Amino acid sequence: MQEEIGVGPWPGEWPTTPDGSPDPRYDEALLADGDRRNVEDRYRYWTQDAIVADLDRHRHDFHIAVENWGHDFNIGSVIRTANAFNAKAFHIVGKRRWNRRGAMVTDRYQHEFHHPDVASLREWAGGIPLIGIDNVPGSTPIETYELPRECVLVFGQEGPGLSAQMQEACVDILHIEQFGSTRSINAGAAAAIAMHMWILRHVHGVG
Structure with missing residues (x-):
């Protein structure tokens, strides 16, 4: 049986910011349905824009x-x-x-x-x-x-x-x-x- 890529729906409460509001980095559809994209684990459930913004902070020259x-x-x-x-x-x-x-x-x-x-x-x-x-x-x-x-x-x-x-x-x-x-x-x-x-x-x- 082939191992399934990625992760399933987010378990438990969805991620929030320190003030308790939804964390804007996360995609609600991915949180609900799972994330099967070819991305690093640290970017699981993140929106594409959030991933690009984070990569931009560390891009090489x-x-x-x-x-x-x-x-x-x-x-x-x-x-x-x-x-x-x-x-x-x-x-x-x-x-x-x-x-x-x-x-x-x-x-x-x-x-x-x-x-x-x-x-x-x-x-x-x-x-x-x-x-x-x-x-x-x-x-x-x-x-x-x-x-x-x-x-x-x-x-x-x-x-x-x-x-x-x-x-x-x-x-x-x-x-x-x-x-x-x-x-x-x-x-x-x-x-x-x-x-x-x-x-x-x-x-x-x-x-």
Whole structure:
């Protein structure tokens, strides 16, 4: 028998504030019916707006950007990972519509920006450096690179990688060291590694 995800209806009296009024963070429908969403236990029964507001108080200083020229399924995986690491926001460059299935609705808890082309992303970023992640000639190993606290980590599509225009817009392009026979790793996996490298440096002080 498959284990049921989430929790059932709230047991006992519903949550209140210190003055005894209903706690506005909680969703009455979820309290009554249960919460089967893919959220951390600390956010069980909370409204979506309340979760976003709490995440906003702790978001990290890196953004992610993904080029979307071919409706790549991997974009959803990248966005899901950005939620896991609580990125400041995610940016879609190219086509406005993207394949959300792989995001597992985590995009609802993040801030999304759309840029029709590379130039508009660069204009938005201003002084925030764009750092590409791709194993192209001349790229630098991410393992030895000092990722700045404030930056935009930029990812290309599965297969072609970063476009020539995006490579030109990036201040640096980093690759992930590999030791096997394959030329590259999955775009979603590469994004997860890159974001975790930022976490190691700026949250745990490693490197």
